[in-house]
Amino acid sequence: MLTRVIDITRPLTTSSPVWPGDVPFVRGWISPPGRDAAAVSWMRLSPHVGTHIDAPLHLDPVGRDVASLPLLTCIGRCEVVALPGHDQAIDIGDLPPGWNPSTPRVLFATGSWPVGSPIPPSFASLTTAFVDFLARAGVALVGLDTPSVDSLWATDLPVHRRCVERSVLILEGLDLSGVTPGAYTLVAVPLRLVGFEASPVRALLLPARTLATGITERAGSVGPTD
Numbered sequence: 001m002l003t004r005v006i007d008i009t010r011p012l013t014t015s016s017p018v019w020p021g022d023v024p025f026v027r028g029w030i031s032p033p034g035r036d037a038a039a040v041s042w043m044r045l046s047p048h049v050g051t052h053i054d055a056p057l058h059l060d061p062v063g064r065d066v067a068s069l070p071l072l073t074c075i076g077r078c079e080v081v082a083l084p085g086h087d088q089a090i091d092i093g094d095l096p097p098g099w100n101p102s103t104p105r106v107l108f109a110t111g112s113w114p115v116g117s118p119i120p121p122s123f124a125s126l127t128t129a130f131v132d133f134l135a136r137a138g139v140a141l142v143g144l145d146t147p148s149v150d151s152l153w154a155t156d157l158p159v160h161r162r163c164v165e166r167s168v169l170i171l172e173g174l175d176l177s178g179v180t181p182g183a184y185t186l187v188a189v190p191l192r193l194v195g196f197e198a199s200p201v202r203a204l205l206l207p208a209r210t211l212a213t214g215i216t217e218r219a220g221s222v223g224p225t226d
Helices: 128-136 158-165
Strands: 026-031 040-044 052-054 075-082 105-109 141-144 169-172 182-187 198-200 204-206
Touching (some): 128 158
Parallel strands (some): 075 105
Antiparallel strands (some): 026 040, 052 169, 052 198, 075 182
């Protein structure tokens, strides 16, 4: 029986910060609440606002769109790793000696972008070498509690590109404040947006053994089954 769900999604509001140049979240009413007719709203936004997942199409013109992402990669065993106060690119040297991923999905909690704050000039990202390390260990999805796996100044997005090359999905803009490091089950499924390169998600952490055993995982040192 499911007894606990931790919501690690940032609230999406008209004040949600956006990446420089992106379209902010805007909401309007076709028929506002309080009238005789049913309330009907509309919205406009970049799919990279708030908590979202990137598809390979974001960097690869012939890559998968979000509607084609392998959903089993977005659901399953997950490790939350705490790096409090880290506001630079994460590399293997920033982890405890001998650390290796224990699950096919790894989320890094840094606290370098507090919920409700503007995007800061410095926040935790990743190095391309660290992406290679994660991929070799069998990681299929990496998540951060920051706006991007690349720094604010990396206009060529080398880490995004390396994730595409190594078939590692990217989950950005998480809210991991107050989450105890350790093992969980992650559920972070994109909308079925055909032709889109990214999608908002409702990201959840469930108890580690919520899902039944036998779900096939990506091979690697983390093991072949859930």
